[in-house]
Amino acid sequence: MSNTVRGPAIEVAGLTKTYTSGDTVVRAVRGIDLHVEAGQIYGFLGPNGAGKSTTIEMLCTIRNPDGGTARVAGFDVVRQRDRVRRRIGLVFQQQTLDLQLTAEQNLRFHADLYGLSRADAERRIDEVLTMVDLADRRSDVVLKFSGGMKRRLEIARGLVHSPQVLFLDEPTIGLDPQTRAAIWDYLHDLRRRTGITVFVTTHYMDEAEHCDRIAIMDHGEVVVEDTPEALKSSIGTDRIALRTDDDELAITRVGERLGVEAGMHEGQVTLAVADGAQVVPRLFTELGVHIRSVTVTRPSLDDVFMTYTGRTIRDSEAPQGSGFPFAGRR
Numbered sequence: 612m613s614n615t616v617r618g619p620a621i622e623v624a625g626l627t628k629t630y631t632s633g634d635t636v637v638r639a640v641r642g643i644d645l646h647v648e649a650g651q652i653y654g655f656l657g658p659n660g661a662g663k664s665t666t667i668e669m670l671c672t673i674r675n676p677d678g679g680t681a682r683v684a685g686f687d688v689v690r691q692r693d694r695v696r697r698r699i700g701l702v703f704q705q706q707t708l709d710l711q712l713t714a715e716q717n718l719r720f721h722a723d724l725y726g727l728s729r730a731d732a733e734r735r736i737d738e739v740l741t742m743v744d745l746a747d748r749r750s751d752v753v754l755k756f757s758g759g760m761k762r763r764l765e766i767a768r769g770l771v772h773s774p775q776v777l778f779l780d781e782p783t784i785g786l787d788p789q790t791r792a793a794i795w796d797y798l799h800d801l802r803r804r805t806g807i808t809v810f811v812t813t814h815y816m817d818e819a820e821h822c823d824r825i826a827i828m829d830h831g832e833v834v835v836e837d838t839p840e841a842l843k844s845s846i847g848t849d850r851i852a853l854r855t856d857d858d859e860l861a862i863t864r865v866g867e868r869l870g871v872e873a874g875m876h877e878g879q880v881t882l883a884v885a886d887g888a889q890v891v892p893r894l895f896t897e898l899g900v901h902i903r904s905v906t907v908t909r910p911s912l913d914d915v916f917m918t919y920t921g922r923t924i925r926d927s928e929a930p931q932g933s934g935f936p937f938a939g940r941r
């Protein structure tokens with residue numbers, strides 16, 4: 612099966628889900644629209660309780676929507692559930708490997724579930740084990756694996772049946788930075804080689820930078836959606852901080868000569884400008900004050916998240932976790 616979807620990989624319109632228990636009504640997803648092109652790495656971010664898991668569960672056919680439509684890999688998630696399921700791979704937070712089995716046996720079990728022929732299963736198992744650098748550990752029981760190796764094997768397992776769209780829910784949570792970086796290398800490589808679409812949630816903002824586009828969800832709605840660069844530009848300006856021999860004079864001259872208001876902040880002269888790289892050389896030539904140091908800070912995705920949700924992504928702690936794939940929750 613080719614990994615390439617014709618048309619959008621994910622197309623969502625007016626999707627809603629409300630939970631009701633007794634008198635409590637939670638409008639978890641309030642009519643969201645999403646459009647993910649085939650071959651994109653798409654980041655889905657938001658604070659705890661924003662509605663991300665509920666949305667992913669609906670896209671993966673684990674949970675039925677109350678309203679709206681969602682198509683994944685070209686098929687409707689309610690009316691064509693089985694076709695969607697055959698074309699998606701899931702790597703959720705929970706460990707779903709059988710620790711007593713070898714890496715290879717875990718993958719073979721998954722291949723059997725998806726009805727791969729013996730020959731196809733052998734070929735795919737070889738390919739995915741090589742892809743995640745576990746080919747030489749294929750005969751080891753998973754119990755002996757490190758946390759990072761287990762995550763890589765989970766990802767390999769999600770790929771055995773050559774899905775067109777891979778859903779990853781916090782794929783690197785709790786892993787060390789080196790392993791996290793390695794997993795992102797695999798994902799980029801995978802996308803380059805197969806054209807797969809990756810839909811990923813993460814609480815790590817440095818990882819969100821890897822995405823082609825990002826949607827930020829809050830209170831059941833998509834509050835903003837764009838490329839990481841455009842999101843950062845959308846919230847404004849570069850911040851320049853200077854240490855000088857005469858701060859008062861520097862502030863006056865910045866006003867006179869650059870037409871920008873500067874102030875003192877944490878012992879430094881600070882100013883906000885649209886493009887720091889253009890302004891810094893002018894500070895040296897036009898201020899007539901000795902500058903001892905200068906730093907330019909660009910807005911980060913953390914700033915973006917803060918602007919749109921009112922919280923830092925660190926404040927929104929690690930999620931509680933979503934259900935076991937296809938466990939039949941409704």
Ligand SMILES: Nc1ncnc2c1ncn2[C@@H]1O[C@H](COP(=O)(O)OP(=O)(O)OP(=O)(O)O)[C@@H](O)[C@H]1O
Pocket residue numbers: 630631632637638639657658659660661662663664665666929930931932
């Ligand atoms: N089965 C359920 N029954 C009732 N309310 C639910 C259920 N599942 C989720 N909710 C509520 O729906 C809202 C959205 O939850 P959801 O798990 O989709 O958010 P999330 O963005 O994935 O959060 P997290 O990052 O913690 O996983 C929350 O208010 C949550 O309490």
